Structures are given as C-alpha cells and as structure tokens.
Amino acid sequence: MAAVTIRNLPDETLRALKKRAEQSGRSTEAEMRMILQNAVRPRRGMGTVLAEIGRKHGGVEYPKARNRSLVRPVNFES
Numbered sequence: 001m002a003a004v005t006i007r008n009l010p011d012e013t014l015r016a017l018k019k020r021a022e023q024s025g026r027s028t029e030a031e032m033r034m035i036l037q038n039a040v041r042p043r044r045g046m047g048t049v050l051a052e053i054g055r056k057h058g059g060v061e062y063p064k065a066r067n068r069s070l071v072r073p074v075n076f077e078s
Contacts, residue, residue, distance in 0.1 A: 014028075021031035054060060 021028045
C-alpha cells in the first residue's frame, strides 16, 4: 500500500480530524483514510441503492404490458 505525507496542514484542521476520529472510534490515520476513500468513491443514487436492496430480497414482478387506455380527466364542477 502507498503512504502519503500531507504538508502544511493547519493545526486547527488536525485538531478537528482528531476529534472526528475520536467520535467515530477510529484512529486519526484511519479517519483520514476513510475521508479520502469516501471522497473518491463513485456515488450511487437513491434509486440505485433501492433497486439493489430490492434485488437482494427477491425483486418485484411487474406485469409485462402497461394499461395504455386513455384516462378521463376529473370534473370538479357538478
């Protein structure tokens, strides 16, 4: 695995990273690694996530053909 050195990191940023790491139960190094991995990981949309969950649990069967009949508009005047 590669090693990275970050120079000129402001003290305030390092303190914030250490605090964040402590709150999440990780070392400062592990927290920085997690932040970097999340920053470059491709994002999946909500629809993709929900579709994956559906497939994981057996999916849903939909009818092959849609009902394409015309729909009459609602008349609110009596």
